[in-house]
Amino acid sequence: xLNVEQSPQSLHVQEGDSTNFTCxxxxxxxxxxxxxxxxxxxxxxxLFVMTLNGDEKKKGRISATLNTKEGYSYLYIKGxxxxxxxxxxxxxxxxxxxADGLTFGKGTHLIIQP
Amino acid sequence: DTAVSQTPKYLVTQMGNDKSxxxxxxxxxxxxxxxxxxxxxxxxxxxxxxxxxxxxxETVPNRFSPKSPDKAHLNLHINSLELGDSAVYFCASSQDxxxxxQFFGPGTRLTVL
Numbered sequence: 001x002l003n004v005e006q007s008p009q010s011l012h013v014q015e016g017d018s019t020n021f022t023c024x025x026x027x028x029x030x031x032x033x034x035x036x037x038x039x040x041x042x043x044x045x046x047l048f049v050m051t052l053n054g055d056e057k058k059k060g061r062i063s064a065t066l067n068t069k070e071g072y073s074y075l076y077i078k079g080x081x082x083x084x085x086x087x088x089x090x091x092x093x094x095x096x097x098x099a100d101g102l103t104f105g106k107g108t109h110l111i112i113q114p
Numbered sequence: 115d116t117a118v119s120q121t122p123k124y125l126v127t128q129m130g131n132d133k134s135x136x137x138x139x140x141x142x143x144x145x146x147x148x149x150x151x152x153x154x155x156x157x158x159x160x161x162x163x164x165x166x167x168x169x170x171x172e173t174v175p176n177r178f179s180p181k182s183p184d185k186a187h188l189n190l191h192i193n194s195l196e197l198g199d200s201a202v203y204f205c206a207s208s209q210d211x212x213x214x215x216q217f218f219g220p221g222t223r224l225t226v227l
Contacts, residue, residue: 032213043118043204044157046215089157093213101147101159101171102216 004092006105013080013112020076021108023090027071034102035064035075036089044089047075080112117141120205120219127195128227135190135222137205145211146188148180151202151221160203163188164211192224200226 005024013019025033032051036044048057053068061078077084087109091102118139127133139146148160161180162169168180177193192199205219 034213034215043218043220044216046217049213049215051213087155091157101149101162103159104157106154106156 004090004103004105006088006090006108008108009106010109011111013077013110015080015082015112015114017080018076018078019080019110020074021088021110023073023075023105025071025073025090025092025103026094027068029094030068030071030092031095032093033066033068033073034091034093035073036091038087038089038107040086047088075108077110080110082112082114085110085112118205118207118217118219120203120222122222123220124223124225126225126227129195129197131195132191132193133195133224134192135203135205135224137188137190137219139186139205139207139217139219141207141209141217142186143207143209143217144185145208145214146182147206147208147216148188148190149204149206149218151204153201157204160190161188162211195224195226197226200224 007022035047038044048064050066055066057064063076066073087107089107091104121136145164147162149157160174163182179191181189202221202223204221206216208214208216
């Protein structure tokens with residue numbers, strides 16, 4: 001059973017500022033790390049899937065890094081905009097079988113203040 | 115076109131009833147999932163289904179049974195509903211079971227009275 005932790009739980013950021021938050025996961029039996037963006041009243045939407053140690057992915061102003069040896073990933077948002085307000089979920093997939101679904105963290109709730 | 119759809123969106127029912135939630139994906143994906151969002155907003159995997167192979171999470175009560183008539187559909191049937199089953203249930207699909215990004219449905223809010 002994986003234990004995926006995210007911090008901080010919530011974050012208030014001024015519009016235009018950059019921010020980042022953390023996801024930690026067990027490094028043993030690691031297979032993949034996902035980031036999702038979840039807006040209120042909508043469904044989670046995939047941002048990134050990363051598998052290799054040192055992976056860096058970027059989509060517009062959002063980027064993510066992965067360290068599989070120490071078991072953490074960072075999500076960065078550059079120049080925050082009000083539309084970035086959402087809950088950001090990370091989820092880990094291990095190679096150990098089981099239900100083969102993702103194990104999600106509890107998310108970081110990001111609020112961008114104009 | 116909705117990629118992953120669920121019906122109904124809201125379901126209110128009495129304790130002890132049996133109900134089903136339907137899920138359909140038009141993405142041609144091989145793998146489908148059911149997640150439960152608990153009272154703390156935490157998403158937990160219940161089942162995954164890959165090309166007719168069902169993988170059951172052992173923590174799910176056997177009152178919950180997924181049914182997949184074909185690759186595009188994964189329905190969730192719940193027997194003898196209990197108060198604690200009240201939650202939002204999300205269906206999702208992915209191209210494969212090896213870490214491909216998952217596409218989520220809109221969720222079904224189940225309320226058991």
